[in-house]
Amino acid sequence: MGTATSESATAGTVRYWDYLPGYHRYREEYLACCDEVFSSGRLILGSQVERFEREFADWCGVPWGVGVNSATDALFLSFKALDIGPGAEVITVSNTAVPTVAAIRATGATPVFVDVEEETSLMDVGCLEKLITPATRCIVPVHLFGQAVDMAPLLALAGEHGLRVVEDCAQAAGACYREIRVGGMGDIGAFSFYPTKVLGAFGDGGMAITASDDLHRRLKRLRMYGMEGGYYAEEEGYNSRLDEIQAALLLRGLGRVEEQVTRRREIAAMYGTGLAGIDGLGLPSARPGRTHQYYVYTVRTRFRDRLQAFLAEQRVETRINYPTPIHLMRGYAFLGLKPGALPVTERLAGAILSLPMHPFLTNQDVERVVEAVRRFFRQL
Numbered sequence: 001m002g003t004a005t006s007e008s009a010t011a012g013t014v015r016y017w018d019y020l021p022g023y024h025r026y027r028e029e030y031l032a033c034c035d036e037v038f039s040s041g042r043l044i045l046g047s048q049v050e051r052f053e054r055e056f057a058d059w060c061g062v063p064w065g066v067g068v069n070s071a072t073d074a075l076f077l078s079f080k081a082l083d084i085g086p087g088a089e090v091i092t093v094s095n096t097a098v099p100t101v102a103a104i105r106a107t108g109a110t111p112v113f114v115d116v117e118e119e120t121s122l123m124d125v126g127c128l129e130k131l132i133t134p135a136t137r138c139i140v141p142v143h144l145f146g147q148a149v150d151m152a153p154l155l156a157l158a159g160e161h162g163l164r165v166v167e168d169c170a171q172a173a174g175a176c177y178r179e180i181r182v183g184g185m186g187d188i189g190a191f192s193f194y195p196t197k198v199l200g201a202f203g204d205g206g207m208a209i210t211a212s213d214d215l216h217r218r219l220k221r222l223r224m225y226g227m228e229g230g231y232y233a234e235e236e237g238y239n240s241r242l243d244e245i246q247a248a249l250l251l252r253g254l255g256r257v258e259e260q261v262t263r264r265r266e267i268a269a270m271y272g273t274g275l276a277g278i279d280g281l282g283l284p285s286a287r288p289g290r291t292h293q294y295y296v297y298t299v300r301t302r303f304r305d306r307l308q309a310f311l312a313e314q315r316v317e318t319r320i321n322y323p324t325p326i327h328l329m330r331g332y333a334f335l336g337l338k339p340g341a342l343p344v345t346e347r348l349a350g351a352i353l354s355l356p357m358h359p360f361l362t363n364q365d366v367e368r369v370v371e372a373v374r375r376f377f378r379q380l
C-alpha cells in the first residue's frame with residue numbers, strides 16, 4: 001500500500017478518520033460492485049450475504065456467520081439466542097460504546113460492570129469472580145481499541161460457573177489472542193461494520209459468528225421474524241439483515257483488511273517511536289501473545305484537555321473513546337451507580353485521547369501529529 005502519496009480530503013487538517021481517500025482509490029471497483037448487485041435481481045439475503053458470511057467466518061476461524069444490521073443487533077440477537085432476558089445479570093465494562101449496554105438492556109437483562117486494567121483499558125478479568133451471583137448468566141468481554149481481553153482466565157471462570165460468553169468484537173476484527181482470532185473463543189462473537197471500524201461498510205452492518213450449529217440456526221431465524229422459511233414464525237423474531245449491497249462491498253474490503261491492518265500497525269509503530277520518552281505521556285502497547293488491530297491509537301496524559309485543544313489549533317483532529325463511562329451517563333442513572341464505583345475506568349476517562357488513525361494517513365500526516373504532540377509537551 002502506498003504510504004506517502006495519498007492526499008488528505010481536507011487539505012491542511014490531519015483527519016481523525018476519513019473514508020474518502022479509500023473510496024477514491026478504489027472507486028471504479030466499488031461502483032462496478034454496486035452495479036453488479038443492482039443488476040442481479042436480488043437485494044436481500046442473496047448470494048453476496050451468503051458468501052460474505054462464509055468468508056468472514058472463515059477468516060475468523062469459525063464455521064458460521066450470520067449477517068445482521070449492526071453489532072448492536074448482533075449482541076442483542078446473541079443474548080436472545082442464549083435465552084438471556086429479564087432477571088439475568090450480564091457482566092461487562094463501562095468504558096465501551098453505549099450499544100454494548102443498550103443491547104443487554106434491550107433483552108430486559110441487567111448489566112453489571114467490572115472495572116478495567118490500568119495498563120490496557122481492558123476488562124480486569126481478576127475482578128470478575130466477586131461480581132458473580134446466582135443471577136449471572138453471561139460475560140461480555142469488549143476487545144476495546146483493537147486488542148483482545150485476557151480470554152484464558154475469563155473462559156476458565158465462565159466454564160467453572162456455567163456462564164455464557166458473548167465477545168464484543170466491534171473494534172477488534174481479526175485480532176488474535178494466543179493465535180486464535182477474537183469472536184471464536186466465546187459462544188458467539190459480535191462484529192460491527194460501521195464505517196469507521198477496522199472492516200467498514202458504506203453504511204451499517206454487523207455479524208454474529210459461532211461454532212455452534214444450534215446457535216447458528218437460532219440466530220438466522222431471530223434475524224428474520226423468527227422464520228425458517230415460508231411465512232411461519234417458529235418463535236418471536238426481529239428484522240435485522242445485512243443488505244446484499246453492503247455484503248458485496250464488505251467482500252471487497254475483506255480482501256484488503258490484512259494489508260490495511262498492517263498499515264495501521266506501521267502508523268502505531270511510527271507514533272510509538274516518535275512519541276517515546278515524553279514525560280507525562282502514556283502510550284498503548286500490545287500485550288504479549290496478543291495482536292493489536294489499532295482501531296484507535298489512544299494515549300494518556302493528565303494534560304488531556306489542554307493537549308486536545310492544542311492539537312485542534314494545530315489542525316490535528318482527535319477524539320476521546322470514551323469521555324464518560326456508561327454507568328455515569330444520565331441515560332443509565334437508573335442503574336444507581338455513583339462516581340467512584342469503578343475507579344480505574346473513571347480515572348482513565350479523564351486521561352485518554354485518541355490520535356488520528358486510519359490506513360490512509362500519510363507518513364507526513366503521522367509526522368505532523370508527532371511533531372505537534374512533542375511541541376505541546378515542550379511548551380508545558
Ligand SMILES: *Cc1c(COP(=O)(O)O)cnc(C)c1O
Pocket residue numbers: 069070071072073096097099100142168170171191192193194205206
Ligand atoms: C461500534 C461498537 C458497537 C456497535 O456497533 P454498531 O454496528 O454501530 O451497532 C458495539 N460495541 C463496541 C465496542 C463498538 O465499538
